[in-house]
Amino acid sequence: MIEAMTGEVGVAAVAWTDADVALSDLYRAHYRSLVRLAALLLDDVGTSEEVVQDTFVQMHIGWRRLRDPDKALAYLRQSVVNRSRSRMRHRQVVAKHAPKPMPDAASAEYEAIGSAERAAVVAALRLLPDRQREAVVLRYYGDLSESEIARAMGVSNGAVKSHVHRGLAALSRHLEPFA
Amino acid sequence: MNADEKLRAILRAEADVIEPSPAGWDRIREGIVVRRRRRLWLRSSLAAATAMSLVAVVAVVATRDGDPDARGVIVATQLPRPDEPTPSSGPPASATQDDPLPVVWPLTTQRQINYWQANPASRPALRSPETTAKEFVLRYLGLSEARVDSSGVAAGTSFWVVSRLIIPGDEKTRVFIATVAVTAGYAGDDGEPGPFLVSRVESGDGVESLSITSPTGESPVLSPVTVRGAVTGVDESVRVEIRAHQPAGAAGYLELAKAFVPAGAEQPWETTLTFPEPPENAGAVYASTASPADGKLSAVTVIPVALTSPKMGDDAAQAATAQPTTGPVTYPAQFVAVEGGRIGLYETKTGKRVRYYTEALPGGGASDPSVYENYSSILYVQGEGTCASSVRSVRFDGSPRETLVAAGGGRVASRPAMSDSGRLAYASSVCNRADGATELVVGSKRIRFGTEEGGSINDLAWSPKGDRIAVLVGLIDSTEIYLVDPESAQSVVQGQPMPRPPDEEGVDCDWSSVTYASDGRLLAGQACWSEIPDAGSRGSRIVAFDEAGPRPFLTLPERIVAFDVDRSIDHFVLGMIQCGETCEHAPESVERFSIDGDPVKVADGLTQPAWVD
16 A cells, blocks of 8 residues: 555556546556545545545546656645645635544454544644654554655645644654553 | 564554455556546537637626726815924935935935936926926826825925825824925926925824834835834734835836834834845835725825945944844735635744634634735735635735625635735636535636636636736646736637746646736746656746746755745745645645755744745
8 A cells, every 4th residue: 555655557658648547557556545645644534535636637638748858656645634724724714525534444453553542643633733643643553754745745845844744743642641 | 572573563463454445457447448438528628618618708798897996085184384494414424326325216326316406307297396296196006096286385495295095984183294305405407396305204194193203214224124103093914015116217116015014003113034135225114004994095104214235345334223134035024815714814934823804613624824914904805614715805914804705605716816906816616526626716707717627716816917817727637727808808818828848858737827028028937746646746847937038036955845925036945745646735834935945944834834924
């Protein structure tokens, strides 16, 4: 999953004029990971799926103008981050969809960490300012480099450092008691 | 497991249990098909929309607005001689020919006076105090509707000129008293006195009086300057300006800085103004109040001063004032903006709110403020519930308010703009079709823009002469600017939008605002994005239209997409967005820009800023 987010599976080989094929490849390789990324930035799966689907539609419409297909995934990721941010801001104003609860299935890592700690950290993550939450998620879930995060968020590398640092500082209060 | 590893594991555990719906690809395909159909439809409908707008403007029935000749006159009154004349003393012995004289208007140096005496036909109005007064009232006080029927002159070296302005239907009169001075030294070779010059202006309407106590005009004024004064009568707002004369005795004046300050009988007023380097040393400190009854000029006081700035090298003046300076800056001192659905007045330097003009009301709040300069008021839109809004006016003193366009009729009013001559234009949309076509309303004329499926008027601007309205129209996938003749209610350029400057490769720009420069040029803001979907901002720019067509006028940094751009004489205030996606969220802050300078954040949480200048 993590590899799929950061890899460039099959994109460079796609012909300019064949947007359908290109989008199909991108969908197979990255759709799931992008939805999961959005789900960490938002708080319900339905909205996360809509955000990613809208991003794919936009990418298809503008595919002919895409000068560097190798960057398609980066554009998708950036669009997902921005759209998620926008949805968060507008949620209180225009609530189109009632939040759906996150699936409740346990993983091995979940079992190892413990539900109390995970719940506390996730709750704290939801309370972070938008940009801190984005930086933390892209760094620790997406495993993106500082430059990649900066590009996805549309900010400088220095700003990424600052957002990650502040976000971690806020979350560490919930991590330490379980260490 | 350290904290980093633990956080990584928690996030994966939280996200990896999510399995998207298998219908994701189908939904994407549906979205693509819908967009394709929409685009195909749009291409055909845009052509139809152009034809429709042409038909619509032809069908408009032109009706004449109010007769401007019937709105006000100035009549003669008795002309008392002042008990304590304040003659102009003429140039001091040590003065050079270009040193400013203690004159408000219109000739301010001995060189200019010498030129007039050699060429009195260049400004024949200065041959008599009566015609000088008429010119002064018209050109300096800006009372274009007023007429000086007669006045009188007392013998000697100074004269009072008293003009009384009577508005039909308004029993209140406004009296302006200007000391028009001439000395023997200024007499022409033909033995006729002249030129007559306005050396001081004081006024009142019998109820209130307005005075400037500092500066006095006895020493040069250096930016920033603190202006103090007093007013008697009702509590109100005082408009304070630093004015400079145009270079080489040209007509008119330059408004270097302006502020509105609250004042009252128990509250002496005071404000500090920062002004740029003036073109000439000669200037004036101007203060005025507006009538609470109709917002028109009520009292005015003007004193001549010598302006100086650090660049002018007047070390003595700088030492005398001993005030710190950060160099010339030219942005207006204040601006209005929307904050949480309320209209407010803000200091440009600090972003501090001076006051609110509207309350926090349900129904959508207030929006779309614009400064109605002639009457020192603010136009705005007040939301009044679902699909209802009114156009209102509030004076800078806070009252009384007027409703210029009442809510109702199943339409929503927005983007009001007032011409210098007092003509209101605004956009009107059908309530029950949120994306339906929009009308531009000017008096009884209505001009339709857009189509049934889409179209909105995003911004309006009157030309300085009032003979054009620039209309920024938002369509489904594009924005266009149209020039409209308000008299004929027809598009000036045969229904065609204004041309666009060529975009940089890979960059797509939308019009974001329109405004006019004082020289008559149309300026338009463009918000630009990468053509790659959602790939982020590519900055904004200001485009100037002149005879050669559109050309870039000011380019903003790439990180910034600016909306609601308003322009002062040389500078801009911007609603700023750091955006990368669709920029549909609200502007994050207001920043000010100069042509040569970097953006400076003024305040967060404000939208739709407009200079008070």
